[in-house]
Amino acid sequence: MTRSDDSRYLRGGPVAQRIIASVREDAAIAAAEGFPPKLVSITVGDTDAVDVYVRNQRAKAELAGIGFEERRFAADTTAGELEAAIHGLNADPRVTGIIIQRPVPAHIPIKTLQAAVHPLKDVEGMHPASIGNIVYNQLDLAPCTAAASVELLKETGLDLKGLEVVVVGHSEIVGKPIAFLLMSEGATVTVCHHMTRSVAAHARRADALFVAVGRPRLIKAEMVKPGACVIDIGINSETGPDGESRIVGDVDTESVKEVASWITPVPGGVGPLTVAILLRNTMVALNRQRALYRATYGVADKLAAE
Ligand SMILES: NC(=O)C1=CN([C@@H]2O[C@H](COP(=O)(O)OP(=O)(O)OC[C@H]3O[C@@H](n4cnc5c(N)ncnc54)[C@H](OP(=O)(O)O)[C@@H]3O)[C@@H](O)[C@H]2O)C=CC1
Numbered sequence: 001m002t003r004s005d006d007s008r009y010l011r012g013g014p015v016a017q018r019i020i021a022s023v024r025e026d027a028a029i030a031a032a033e034g035f036p037p038k039l040v041s042i043t044v045g046d047t048d049a050v051d052v053y054v055r056n057q058r059a060k061a062e063l064a065g066i067g068f069e070e071r072r073f074a075a076d077t078t079a080g081e082l083e084a085a086i087h088g089l090n091a092d093p094r095v096t097g098i099i100i101q102r103p104v105p106a107h108i109p110i111k112t113l114q115a116a117v118h119p120l121k122d123v124e125g126m127h128p129a130s131i132g133n134i135v136y137n138q139l140d141l142a143p144c145t146a147a148a149s150v151e152l153l154k155e156t157g158l159d160l161k162g163l164e165v166v167v168v169g170h171s172e173i174v175g176k177p178i179a180f181l182l183m184s185e186g187a188t189v190t191v192c193h194h195m196t197r198s199v200a201a202h203a204r205r206a207d208a209l210f211v212a213v214g215r216p217r218l219i220k221a222e223m224v225k226p227g228a229c230v231i232d233i234g235i236n237s238e239t240g241p242d243g244e245s246r247i248v249g250d251v252d253t254e255s256v257k258e259v260a261s262w263i264t265p266v267p268g269g270v271g272p273l274t275v276a277i278l279l280r281n282t283m284v285a286l287n288r289q290r291a292l293y294r295a296t297y298g299v300a301d302k303l304a305a306e
């Protein structure tokens, strides 16, 4: 092995810091101009992975100078009550962005909630109109985890054009948008899921392997092509040998890092960058809202100036 362990790790932290520093500057300017950005998170019920995410959203939003409010709802809240809350946030000019944490309890139709968020406040890009933009190669506001995963692949310097990429997991929020983003960049993309006959046979062909399933150690060294880049998106809570709860991904990092040229650690890989991109998306949303405001009222401003 010519490369040290450390250079194999593709860390999200440094990229996240760069993004947050730039968001912080933009947020300060917008606030001074009378448009302070504010993000509202909606959680229904309790999930470990959501708790980690929301905790980090709050911390990083504060660092970036973006207001953050968490609205927590009990697991037995009705879909109607949640839709009403979302409509209230859509109508509130102080709210820039709304994120609905997944999963929600089974009795709530998640797609209805995602479609209730006004597209201009859809900081996660999960409204049907927003997710459709990705198919049209309009990529400036993509689902945060998918965007973070692709951005980490770009950090390797590999040329995405013609790259053989395999995505394991095809959820609406992670696997599918990753596949579309990569197609837009010219990669050749194979998507695997629970009906795929041999995930291993596909995975072994990949120059870049993305894994978003939610199963600790699903991907082992023998499923990875030597020299590949492995992006581990899984966030799973388990109890370690010391009895403490810890976060692990979907990849058996210890064995895979001996085979792969790059691997994202968990924690410290995709997660921190996901949070940073959510904040960047909040600024994209704010700028779109301001553009609409100018288009609507700008003429009056011009008349007043004449
Ligand atoms: N780091 C981050 O920012 C984020 C991390 N996550 C984490 O990523 C993981 C996946 O999340 P998410 O996409 O929301 O999860 P979902 O449960 O929605 O999707 C899991 C996907 O994995 C597929 N799958 C299940 N079993 C297998 C298998 N044995 N082989 C191949 N594919 C399989 C499923 O296929 P099928 O539908 O056909 O059953 C499905 O497409 C979780 O650990 C989650 O916590 C999620 C979001 C953000």
Ligand SMILES: Nc1nc(=O)c2c([nH]1)NC[C@@H]1CN(c3ccc(C(=O)N[C@@H](CCC(=O)O)C(=O)O)cc3)C=[N+]21
Residues within 6 Å of the ligand: 049, 050, 052, 053, 056, 099, 100, 101, 102, 103, 124, 144, 145, 173, 235, 247, 266, 267, 268, 269, 270, 271, 272, 274, 275
């Ligand atoms: N609508 C929606 N969008 C999501 O993107 C979404 C979601 N729902 N539900 C939950 C999952 C999970 N998720 C995480 C994102 C970042 C970290 C994160 O910041 N992790 C850090 C910190 C770990 C720690 O603090 O221990 C890390 O991996 O290093 C974790 C988990 C987003 N998800």
